[in-house]
Amino acid sequence: MSDHAPVPAIEVLSAQKTYPNGTVALQPVDLTIQEGEFVTLLGPSGCGKSTLLKMVAGLLEPSDGRLLLWRKPVAAALEGAVQAEAKKMAFVFQSPTLMPWASVQANVRLPLDLAKVPRAEADARVAEALELVGLSKFAKALPRALSGGMQMRVSIARGLVVQPNLLLMDEPFGALDEITRHKLDADLLELWRKKKLTVVFVTHSIHEAVFLSSRVVMMAARPGRIVEEVRIDAPYPRSAEFMVSSEFQHYAKHLQRSLLAASQHNEEEHPA
């Protein structure tokens, strides 16, 4: 291999997960994600999307198999993540989980406070992250003064403040109304491009997956597994126009059929 061959951001090598109660959440899964990709994990409830994402984040250990970030085991890859040159990862959960008593600014600063980043540097990075998500004017507000979409932006800013290379998002916009969700999807794509991030995004929504992704990984349940990978070849930037194009419909239809086939397969093998 040449010295200049791209290093994959994520390698999932026959990773499998059985929870202590015996639930097989994931059969052995193989998946490679290159730097700069926007990959969506799509599939029905219980197919192991969150389990896979949490294993990539190092929040869960696989029962078998291995996961590498930038060719190193997850824990080693993220070690010393405070150092400027280290690779960094941020995880955004479905619910914004903000400290209700603390200002927006203090909520976003939390990961830097935990890492003991000097206050002046931390404040500058918080200001930049708030600017990126369009919330500069709300730095001093308390979370309860913000809408659901704005609270989610705070949660994203709290992820961005560590200046991540890799952004893992577990159904971040699932609880939002359709219009807010679309706005956040569009803003996320812009951030991804501007910051040259690698993103792994979990969703139930076929439309969201097609709009955002450079690649969609379709999963099925009982037991959780990958059934198909679909490259979305439409160019970026993607506008609302893309969502009404025949190309978009083509991908959405394909994924809808794939999802249906995977679900039927499940029911035949494991009748409810």
Ligand SMILES: Nc1ncnc2c1ncn2[C@@H]1O[C@H](COP(=O)(O)OP(=O)(O)OP(=O)(O)O)[C@@H](O)[C@H]1O
């Ligand atoms: N801590 C746990 N202990 C036991 N079983 C679990 C645990 N967490 C998840 N599971 C089970 O593992 C399977 C996969 O769950 P997971 O949350 O990864 O799926 P998912 O695709 O993210 O689902 P959803 O879309 O509903 O969030 C499910 O059957 C779930 O009930």
